Amino acid sequence: MASTSDIKNGKCxxxxxxxxxxxEFQHVKPGKGAAxxxxxxKNLKTGKVVDDTIPAGHRLEFARVxxxxxxxxxxxxxxxxxxxxxxxxxxxxxxxQINAPEFLKDxxxxxxxxxxxxxxxLACELPQFVVLEITQSDPGVxxxxxxxxxxxxxxxxxxxxxxxxxxxEGEKIKVDTSSKSYVERFKG
Numbered sequence: 001m002a003s004t005s006d007i008k009n010g011k012c013x014x015x016x017x018x019x020x021x022x023x024e025f026q027h028v029k030p031g032k033g034a035a036x037x038x039x040x041x042k043n044l045k046t047g048k049v050v051d052d053t054i055p056a057g058h059r060l061e062f063a064r065v066x067x068x069x070x071x072x073x074x075x076x077x078x079x080x081x082x083x084x085x086x087x088x089x090x091x092x093x094x095x096x097q098i099n100a101p102e103f104l105k106d107x108x109x110x111x112x113x114x115x116x117x118x119x120x121x122l123a124c125e126l127p128q129f130v131v132l133e134i135t136q137s138d139p140g141v142x143x144x145x146x147x148x149x150x151x152x153x154x155x156x157x158x159x160x161x162x163x164x165x166x167x168x169e170g171e172k173i174k175v176d177t178s179s180k181s182y183v184e185r186f187k188g
Contacts, residue, residue, distance in 0.1 A: 001059045004037045012044065012063040012113075012122070019044050019063050019115065019122060027056070044113070044122040047096030064116040070124075072108045080104065082112065082124070091121060098124040100177040102159035103132065126177045131186045132156050133172050140165025150182075 004027075013020045020041040029035040035056035042049045054060070070082040070091070079092040080101060091112070095101050103126060104110075113122040137153035150162040153169075161175060163182045172186035 002062055003060065004054055004056050004058055006060070006062070007037055007039070007054075012065050013041065014061040014063045017043075018046075021123065023049060044097070063122075065122065066114045066116050067111045067125075068114060070110055070112050072104050072106060072110060074106060075104075080124075082110065093121060093124055097121065098126070100126050100180060102180075103130050103155075103157055103175060103177055105130070105132065105157050128178065129174050129176055129183060131172050131174055132159075134163070134167065134169050137163065137167070137169045139168065 007022060007025050009022055009024065011022050013022065020043055022039055023042050024040040026038045027035065028038055037054045037056065039052045039054060040049060041052050068084065070084055073081045073083050073090070075081070079094050080098060081090060081092050083090045093112075098104070098110075108126070108130065110127070111125045113125065114120065115122055132155040134153045135156050138151055140149075140151060149165050151165055152160055153163045153167065153173075154160050155173075155175070159175075159180075161173075161180065161182050163173060167173060167182075167185060174183040174186050175181070176183050
């Protein structure tokens with residue numbers, strides 16, 4: 001058993017209604033009353049995200065989770081198909097089990113979380129940043145705006161993000177998968 005001081009983003013809690021991953025947390029010490037931890041938890045079975053408050057010092061049970069590297073192969077009516085590069089074992093996951101499925105491209109490496117005791121798939125996480133090509137974007141017009149203007153762009157996976165006016169069709173950009181936003185032009 002662990003306490004609230006062991007809470008970190010990405011850790012998985014065992015609760016009576018399933019395994020929940022900690023998305024965000026904040027230790028709060030109000031001027032009056034006992035301290036507590038405000039958390040945002042994601043149910044790894046259903047994908048539902050809820051807010052929860054845990055009293056400071058409360059005993060918690062963390063799930064033992066293993067991260068394994070898999071490669072994305074393709075999407076079909078069974079779901080998203082991945083392959084383990086060492087054993088060549090293939091598994092199919094549902095969309096809600098993947099943190100940013102709109103940015104998956106054939107051949108991408110991802111980390112799949114497994115419940116260590118049950119060998120059960122819990123979730124799939126893309127890398128923090130992915131590099132994708134812009135397939136469609138309107139040209140930006142100089143003098144259109146004062147500052148920080150953006151325009152919509154469609155990426156090679158079909159996802160849409162807002163990019164600065166100076167980014168053009170055919171260029172590769174770096175995208176943050178957690179905020180689902182443009183980071184910078186790809187230099188490489």
